[in-house]
């Protein structure tokens with residue numbers, strides 16, 4: 001392991017915050033400091049001995065600061081290997097070695113957030129700073145690089161621990177942090193330039209790595225990247241697992257549809273809702289959602305669009321569940337729910353729906369818009385002689401949303417704003433319907449008068465026939481099959497209503 005003692009440092013930072021103790025410590029260790037204009041002034045004002053970069057390069061900062069460190073006397077001192085060949089060249093050209101580089105880049109992302117003025121934004125594309133970081137990181141064998149304020153604490157510890165002596169491992173760690181900074185910085189610039197245009201490259205950059213206990217199964221590693229704290233606050237329970245996060249996302253996507261509706265409750269298992277209901281109170285919505293499939297609800301993910309009150313909390317706490325998500329919890333409710341230490345309680349801040357969805361497959365990434373299309377009564381085309389009544393229209397739209405969030409092929413059966421059963425993830429629509437009918441009956445529901453939603457069209461009239469025999473009176477489906485008329489004819493012959501949405505909602 002190659003130890004290097006820091007003898008000289010170049011400091012060039014946009015924000016001067018947090019620099020004072022580091023500069024003072026470097027000075028105390030006898031490190032020669034070199035700085036660009038503003039940073040020089042800041043250090044000089046603190047009476048910390050420092051040399052101007054301009055005195056080294058014999059060039060002033062020019063072009064409004066676009067060129068200040070971009071000079072062989074600076075980059076030579078950073079990029080030279082500490083070996084006779086390179087050191088000889090430094091001597092020939094009178095270039096001093098620079099052992100430590102500290103940079104805080106121009107705040108490009110912040111500027112994009114703050115202004116629409118393109119000239120201002122372009123000026124905040126840091127050129128010299130990013131080059132300093134890349135050069136120092138490339139030469140991590142001999143040079144220490146601090147690419148942002150996030151690493152100040154790490155540097156401070158290095159300086160305290162071994163008085164400015166650094167190991168190869170420490171320098172390599174900082175080089176990694178540097179390339180993370182430069183890649184994130186360039187992604188932000190690329191994303192600004194691409195705007196809403198389709199991108200010719202797929203680039204993603206999420207920070208805030210969170211290692212999960214494991215992935216989908218214990219033998220798989222798992223991580224999450226992103227600012228989860230913007231979506232919810234965890235009030236109780238064990239750490240969220242990979243599968244919990246997948247289910248929480250499915251629950252949030254579903255409940256986002258009912259965000260501004262009357263009290264709505266949903267129970268999910270493995271991303272599929274096994275209970276969804278609307279009522280006048282959160283307690284009643286919970287009871288109706290649970291009744292949809294009380295067996296599957298065991299170990300489920302629960303979500304409400306309405307704060308949880310004491311009465312609801314008392315009932316919920318009788319069930320073993322993994323996660324309960326709600327916009328808020330009454331104090332009394334929280335007290336009751338927190339008694340079960342492991343159960344996860346999330347106070348949702350934002351029913352967040354991403355604009356795009358990504359999926360890794362084969363040797364690439366699939367990208368698509370999120371399915372944000374939501375049908376209203378105005379979008380429905382009645383194609384049967386019998387039209388659905390107002391109550392049925394409400395149930396049909398409710399069933400349509402449930403189906404949209406269930407794995408295809410799916411059928412949702414709804415009665416009085418309650419999902420009375422569903423069949424999902426089936427390879428045939430008929431199987432999905434049969435599964436739903438068996439389930440509804442198993443949990444004591446009378447299907448007579450229920451409505452049926454299908455995520456995609458009916459290629460044959462078999463589904464409407466089976467549904468009719470079970471008691472279904474109205475159907476919602478996208479339409480678009482060349483055999484639509486067969487299903488419509490069946491409905492007309494049996495007094496059923498059918499509406500078309502014209503929108504397919506597959507969920508693979």
Ligand SMILES: NC(=O)c1ncn([C@@H]2O[C@H](COP(=O)(O)O)[C@@H](O)[C@H]2O)c1NC=O
Pocket residue numbers: 012013014015035036037038039040065066067068069070103104105106125126127128129130
């Ligand atoms: N142009 C250059 O040669 C250059 N060299 C360093 N910078 C940046 O200038 C800033 C520090 O400037 P000052 O010390 O003048 O406040 C840092 O954010 C640093 O990343 C530069 N500016 C932008 O590219």
